[in-house]
Amino acid sequence: MQDEPPVVVLRLGHRPGRDERMTTHVGLTARALGADRLVLEAAASGRKETVTDITDRFGGPFEVEVTDQPLGRVRSWDGAIAHLTMYGQPVQDVEDEIRSVHREEPLLVVVGAEKVPFEVYERADFNVGVTNQPHSEIAALAVFLDRLFEGRELEREWRDAEKRVVPQAAGKRVIDADEE
């Protein structure tokens, strides 16, 4: 988020066909819940447009990039790495330490699609479990980011939006952002 070291989400793995919506939703969740950037691997490059389109309409800043060297991103990352995995340390036990590291340096958050290479477990500064039960990278990412930002991401402001949702107790209201 603004005025903080960046949080970058790396979506490691993508099975064409099967993972299209999951990868899109990893990106939308990263954007909505305070991450600054999403890195997709080349097989997922088709998802970039969808996430970018949402950013164009509903605001940013949020960047999406595609790499053909996803593991290279992990190897060369200049900052801390949190890898979300059901085998990791409970998020509630490590969140304070991750927050304190993130005050000083950028954070790479790695989420998988299928089996993640063991190298990632070794290179990660934190292997983090959001429960030690199998579930979803989208759910794990959402809980992790909310814990990292302690809810501040819910109040963030969006820049350069075309549209803005006006919260309603019932019904839907979307206005042009320049109508305000």
Ligand SMILES: C[S@@+](CC[C@H](N)C(=O)[O-])C[C@H]1O[C@@H](n2cnc3c(N)ncnc32)[C@H](O)[C@@H]1O
């Ligand atoms: C379908 S799961 C793959 C399951 C795999 N056995 C694992 O967690 O390493 C896809 C991704 O969801 C995330 N994930 C699933 N369950 C999780 C949990 N309990 N805590 C944190 N991340 C989780 C991980 O990033 C994982 O790579």
